Amino acid sequence: MHSGIVVALSLINQLDNDLGDIMQLKTFKTVWGHTGTLEEAATMVNEAGFAGFEAPAKHDDPSHLSTLEATLDKHGLEWIQEICTAGSYVPRRRASVSEHLSDLESQIILGKSLKPKFINVMGGCDAWPIQTSIDFFKAAMEIADKYDVLCSFETHRG
Template structure:
């Protein structure tokens, strides 16, 4: 099994082409970003992917931005999903990473929504991977578990940093659910959360070593499950980001870390960790 890294454009404030160049120089295999409805930005993304020969993961938020429209119906979410899948198809995404649904829906509505969302993906002949994200349907481990038990073919993107802050604890306490989620994990967002926030100031800081180690145990469980399921490649997007995630100093609002340096650090570390894990896994077969 191979390991592929994708650079998020979230928090990248320069041109798309410059982001693609950074990804290529860092040995990343692709870009993860929305397909803008602005034709000029859409074409910039298309040109950058082609020029730098990068793979693409299309990010979709249904019925709103990262936080959904609280009053949007499941039908509106599904229509938005279908529209955004079609819009991005010419970019030939490897798959679509979907922040879908709403945290406030009852469980029966959640299950029905994801059943129909998978039907939308199947109708469009694409792969959708649904993210564990605050504000969205998969905002905590237990709702996610209950939906996955009913829909065993659904694919998910595991960003466990969201669960850590929602639950106010590292996910070792929910290891049975981590192992269950790993069986349906398609993609990983490589961000480290801690009990009071979705993003540590810097994952290399020794005061957050326990949080880093916990997330790495979760990611390794996903690699093992994907290998057993026959995956030839595992994908990760290091996704430390701005917008309240990145710690800043009071009054000056000066960031405490450089986002690309942090994302490159976590990417390089996990690439090395994967190589060590793969070697160990092959030697113990």
């Protein structure tokens, strides 16, 4: 993993029987830009003291999801699901709002069984008119609610 890659931070509320509700800071490493295997990434994440990593569930390799699950379990790591809609980090410019929303929903469904701590969504397109963006984010949050998942949104694409 590259040292210049951003670390995703997650504040997770955890119940402690003796102390009541406490806030605990957990750090997660993104695997964005990592060219090795998930096993190699997990080893580096553990050695660096991270609680887990951020990675997509969607992948060209059909065995990716089962490999991701096995790797997380083997290393005792938590997971933040990364979702990019309508392509990759730069979306297909002509993709419609409904295409972005359909992609979001299918990826939430894909990753839900692995129980992500939350989902980091790079969705929509910054070139859309403001009302289109508002409509997209409203519908995206409704999809997240439908599947009872917590989503954060990055809004710096295309």
